[in-house]
Amino acid sequence: MEKISSTPKPPYYAVIFTSIKGQNLVNYAEVALHIENLVKSQPGYLGHDSASAEIGITVSYWKDLESIKAWKNQKDHSLAQVQGKSSWYRHYKVRICKVEKEYGI
Amino acid sequence: MEKISSTPKPPYYAVIFTSIKGQNLVNYAEVALHIENLVKSQPGYLGHDSASAEIGITVSYWKDLESIKAWKNQKDHSLAQVQGKSSWYRHYKVRICKVEKEYGI
Numbered sequence: 001m002e003k004i005s006s007t008p009k010p011p012y013y014a015v016i017f018t019s020i021k022g023q024n025l026v027n028y029a030e031v032a033l034h035i036e037n038l039v040k041s042q043p044g045y046l047g048h049d050s051a052s053a054e055i056g057i058t059v060s061y062w063k064d065l066e067s068i069k070a071w072k073n074q075k076d077h078s079l080a081q082v083q084g085k086s087s088w089y090r091h092y093k094v095r096i097c098k099v100e101k102e103y104g105i
Numbered sequence: 106m107e108k109i110s111s112t113p114k115p116p117y118y119a120v121i122f123t124s125i126k127g128q129n130l131v132n133y134a135e136v137a138l139h140i141e142n143l144v145k146s147q148p149g150y151l152g153h154d155s156a157s158a159e160i161g162i163t164v165s166y167w168k169d170l171e172s173i174k175a176w177k178n179q180k181d182h183s184l185a186q187v188q189g190k191s192s193w194y195r196h197y198k199v200r201i202c203k204v205e206k207e208y209g210i
Contacts, residue, residue: 002159004123004198014121014202016164018109018154049123051156054107059121059162085210093109093209097119097202104198105190 005047005061007102012046013062014097020055022090031080042071061099068096110152110166112207117151118167119202125160127195136185147176166204173201 021028039045039060044067048060062068071077084092126133144150144165149172153165167173176182189197 002125004125004160004196007198007200010200014119014200016119016121016204018164020107020109049160049162051158051160051162053156053158055109055154055156057154057156057162057164059123059164089210091109091210093112093207095112095115095119095204096206097204099121099200099202101201102198105194105196 004104005049007046007061007099010099010102012099013065013068014099015060015062015068016095016097017058017060017092018055018095019058019084019089019092021088024087026087027083028088031083035077035080038074038076039071042074043067045071065096109209110154112151112166112204115204115207117204118170118173119204120165120167120173121200121202122163122165122197123160123200124163124189124197125195126193129192131192132188133193136188140182140185143179143181144176147179148172150176170201 036048039048044063046061046063048058050056050058062071072081141153144153149168151166151168153163155161155163167176177186
Protein backbone atom coordinates (compact mmCIF):
# COMPACT_ATOMS: atom_id res chain seq x y z
CA MET A 1 0.00 0.00 0.00
CA GLU A 2 1.19 3.49 -0.84
CA LYS A 3 2.28 5.70 2.02
CA ILE A 4 2.98 9.41 2.22
CA SER A 5 6.64 10.28 2.82
CA SER A 6 7.63 10.83 6.39
CA THR A 7 9.92 13.83 6.69
CA PRO A 8 11.85 15.40 9.58
CA LYS A 9 10.86 18.54 11.43
CA PRO A 10 11.20 21.58 9.09
CA PRO A 11 13.14 23.34 7.75
CA TYR A 12 14.11 21.06 4.88
CA TYR A 13 13.73 21.42 1.10
CA ALA A 14 11.24 20.21 -1.50
CA VAL A 15 11.56 19.95 -5.27
CA ILE A 16 8.16 20.07 -6.95
CA PHE A 17 8.31 18.56 -10.43
CA THR A 18 5.08 19.10 -12.39
CA SER A 19 4.88 17.67 -15.91
CA ILE A 20 2.73 16.90 -18.91
CA LYS A 21 4.00 14.14 -21.16
CA GLY A 22 4.16 14.32 -24.92
CA GLN A 23 3.77 11.55 -27.51
CA ASN A 24 7.35 10.26 -27.62
CA LEU A 25 7.80 8.04 -24.58
CA VAL A 26 10.64 5.87 -25.93
CA ASN A 27 12.71 4.60 -22.96
CA TYR A 28 10.61 6.57 -20.51
CA ALA A 29 9.38 3.72 -18.28
CA GLU A 30 12.77 2.06 -17.76
CA VAL A 31 14.64 5.31 -17.21
CA ALA A 32 11.96 6.54 -14.77
CA LEU A 33 12.27 3.32 -12.75
CA HIS A 34 16.06 3.54 -12.74
CA ILE A 35 15.98 7.17 -11.59
CA GLU A 36 13.42 6.38 -8.90
CA ASN A 37 15.67 3.65 -7.53
CA LEU A 38 18.76 5.81 -7.79
CA VAL A 39 17.37 8.86 -5.97
CA LYS A 40 16.83 6.83 -2.80
CA SER A 41 20.58 6.41 -2.29
CA GLN A 42 21.52 10.08 -2.79
CA PRO A 43 23.07 12.02 0.10
CA GLY A 44 20.50 14.30 1.70
CA TYR A 45 17.48 12.52 0.17
CA LEU A 46 14.55 12.45 2.62
CA GLY A 47 11.75 10.87 0.55
CA HIS A 48 9.43 11.50 -2.38
CA ASP A 49 5.76 11.28 -3.31
CA SER A 50 4.35 10.92 -6.79
CA ALA A 51 0.91 11.03 -8.41
CA SER A 52 0.21 10.91 -12.11
CA ALA A 53 -3.07 11.55 -13.90
CA GLU A 54 -3.62 14.18 -16.65
CA ILE A 55 -0.61 15.93 -15.21
CA GLY A 56 2.13 14.32 -13.13
CA ILE A 57 3.38 15.72 -9.83
CA THR A 58 6.45 14.36 -8.07
CA VAL A 59 7.69 16.04 -4.92
CA SER A 60 11.08 15.01 -3.55
CA TYR A 61 12.36 16.09 -0.14
CA TRP A 62 15.95 17.02 0.66
CA LYS A 63 18.11 18.03 3.58
CA ASP A 64 19.57 21.12 1.91
CA LEU A 65 20.18 22.95 -1.39
CA GLU A 66 23.59 21.29 -1.81
CA SER A 67 21.97 17.83 -1.93
CA ILE A 68 19.47 19.04 -4.53
CA LYS A 69 22.27 20.45 -6.67
CA ALA A 70 24.32 17.25 -6.42
CA TRP A 71 21.29 15.17 -7.48
CA LYS A 72 20.57 17.53 -10.40
CA ASN A 73 24.16 16.99 -11.59
CA GLN A 74 24.29 13.22 -10.97
CA LYS A 75 25.33 11.54 -14.25
CA ASP A 76 22.34 9.27 -14.96
CA HIS A 77 19.91 11.92 -13.74
CA SER A 78 21.51 14.53 -16.03
CA LEU A 79 21.06 12.20 -19.02
CA ALA A 80 17.43 11.61 -18.01
CA GLN A 81 16.86 15.37 -17.83
CA VAL A 82 18.18 15.77 -21.38
CA GLN A 83 15.85 13.02 -22.64
CA GLY A 84 12.96 14.48 -20.68
CA LYS A 85 13.45 17.91 -22.16
CA SER A 86 13.97 16.72 -25.75
CA SER A 87 11.46 13.85 -25.90
CA TRP A 88 9.17 12.88 -23.04
CA TYR A 89 7.72 16.12 -21.70
CA ARG A 90 5.60 18.60 -23.58
CA HIS A 91 5.71 20.91 -20.59
CA TYR A 92 7.28 20.80 -17.13
CA LYS A 93 8.16 23.01 -14.21
CA VAL A 94 10.68 22.46 -11.44
CA ARG A 95 10.18 24.47 -8.27
CA ILE A 96 12.76 24.46 -5.49
CA CYS A 97 11.27 25.29 -2.12
CA LYS A 98 12.16 25.60 1.53
CA VAL A 99 9.61 23.75 3.66
CA GLU A 100 8.91 25.99 6.63
CA LYS A 101 5.99 24.19 8.32
CA GLU A 102 4.40 20.72 8.24
CA TYR A 103 1.32 19.18 9.86
CA GLY A 104 -1.13 16.37 9.21
CA ILE A 105 -2.64 13.10 10.36
CA MET B 106 -6.54 20.12 -21.89
CA GLU B 107 -4.82 20.30 -18.52
CA LYS B 108 -2.11 22.90 -18.13
CA ILE B 109 0.53 23.40 -15.46
CA SER B 110 0.05 26.53 -13.34
CA SER B 111 1.91 29.57 -14.47
CA THR B 112 3.43 31.38 -11.50
CA PRO B 113 5.34 34.66 -11.08
CA LYS B 114 9.06 34.98 -10.57
CA PRO B 115 10.02 33.58 -7.12
CA PRO B 116 9.88 34.10 -4.24
CA TYR B 117 6.27 33.06 -3.61
CA TYR B 118 4.75 30.30 -1.49
CA ALA B 119 3.50 26.76 -2.12
CA VAL B 120 1.22 24.57 -0.02
CA ILE B 121 1.81 20.89 -0.78
CA PHE B 122 -1.20 18.80 0.27
CA THR B 123 -0.50 15.05 0.04
CA SER B 124 -3.31 12.66 0.96
CA ILE B 125 -4.58 9.11 1.04
CA LYS B 126 -8.34 8.72 1.13
CA GLY B 127 -10.21 6.40 3.44
CA GLN B 128 -13.49 4.53 2.86
CA ASN B 129 -15.95 7.23 3.92
CA LEU B 130 -16.24 9.64 1.00
CA VAL B 131 -19.72 11.00 1.80
CA ASN B 132 -19.99 14.57 0.38
CA TYR B 133 -16.37 14.48 -0.78
CA ALA B 134 -16.90 15.12 -4.50
CA GLU B 135 -19.25 18.10 -4.13
CA VAL B 136 -17.24 19.74 -1.36
CA ALA B 137 -13.98 19.25 -3.27
CA LEU B 138 -15.49 20.93 -6.34
CA HIS B 139 -16.85 23.81 -4.26
CA ILE B 140 -13.48 24.35 -2.58
CA GLU B 141 -11.64 24.19 -5.90
CA ASN B 142 -13.91 26.91 -7.30
CA LEU B 143 -13.67 28.98 -4.12
CA VAL B 144 -9.86 28.97 -3.87
CA LYS B 145 -9.53 30.74 -7.23
CA SER B 146 -11.10 33.92 -5.86
CA GLN B 147 -8.97 34.14 -2.70
CA PRO B 148 -6.63 37.12 -2.25
CA GLY B 149 -3.03 36.11 -2.97
CA TYR B 150 -3.96 32.90 -4.84
CA LEU B 151 -1.57 32.28 -7.75
CA GLY B 152 -2.70 28.88 -9.08
CA HIS B 153 -2.83 25.20 -8.24
CA ASP B 154 -2.00 21.81 -9.75
CA SER B 155 -3.51 18.50 -8.77
CA ALA B 156 -2.89 14.83 -9.57
CA SER B 157 -4.61 11.90 -7.96
CA ALA B 158 -3.73 8.21 -8.24
CA GLU B 159 -2.94 5.90 -5.28
CA ILE B 160 -2.07 9.03 -3.39
CA GLY B 161 -3.31 12.53 -4.19
CA ILE B 162 -1.05 15.57 -4.46
CA THR B 163 -2.41 19.11 -4.76
CA VAL B 164 0.00 22.02 -4.76
CA SER B 165 -1.43 25.53 -4.45
CA TYR B 166 0.63 28.67 -4.98
CA TRP B 167 0.32 31.87 -2.98
CA LYS B 168 1.70 35.37 -2.82
CA ASP B 169 2.60 35.26 0.88
CA LEU B 170 2.05 33.50 4.22
CA GLU B 171 -0.80 35.85 5.15
CA SER B 172 -2.82 34.72 2.11
CA ILE B 173 -2.25 31.06 3.06
CA LYS B 174 -3.41 31.73 6.61
CA ALA B 175 -6.53 33.58 5.45
CA TRP B 176 -7.43 30.70 3.11
CA LYS B 177 -6.88 28.13 5.90
CA ASN B 178 -9.33 30.10 8.05
CA GLN B 179 -11.91 30.77 5.32
CA LYS B 180 -15.29 29.48 6.59
CA ASP B 181 -16.18 26.85 3.96
CA HIS B 182 -12.58 25.70 3.75
CA SER B 183 -12.42 25.30 7.55
CA LEU B 184 -15.55 23.12 7.45
CA ALA B 185 -14.02 21.05 4.64
CA GLN B 186 -10.85 20.58 6.70
CA VAL B 187 -12.91 19.24 9.62
CA GLN B 188 -14.71 16.77 7.34
CA GLY B 189 -11.44 15.80 5.70
CA LYS B 190 -9.79 15.06 9.01
CA SER B 191 -12.74 13.18 10.51
CA SER B 192 -14.00 11.30 7.42
CA TRP B 193 -12.35 11.45 4.02
CA TYR B 194 -8.62 11.11 4.64
CA ARG B 195 -6.86 8.18 6.22
CA HIS B 196 -3.62 10.10 6.10
CA TYR B 197 -2.54 13.55 4.92
CA LYS B 198 0.28 16.02 5.19
CA VAL B 199 0.29 19.75 4.59
CA ARG B 200 3.64 21.36 3.88
CA ILE B 201 4.03 25.12 3.65
CA CYS B 202 7.00 26.16 1.55
CA LYS B 203 8.77 29.20 0.20
CA VAL B 204 9.49 28.74 -3.52
CA GLU B 205 13.01 30.04 -4.08
CA LYS B 206 13.67 29.02 -7.69
CA GLU B 207 11.66 27.92 -10.72
CA TYR B 208 12.56 26.70 -14.21
CA GLY B 209 11.06 24.55 -16.94
CA ILE B 210 9.79 24.31 -20.48
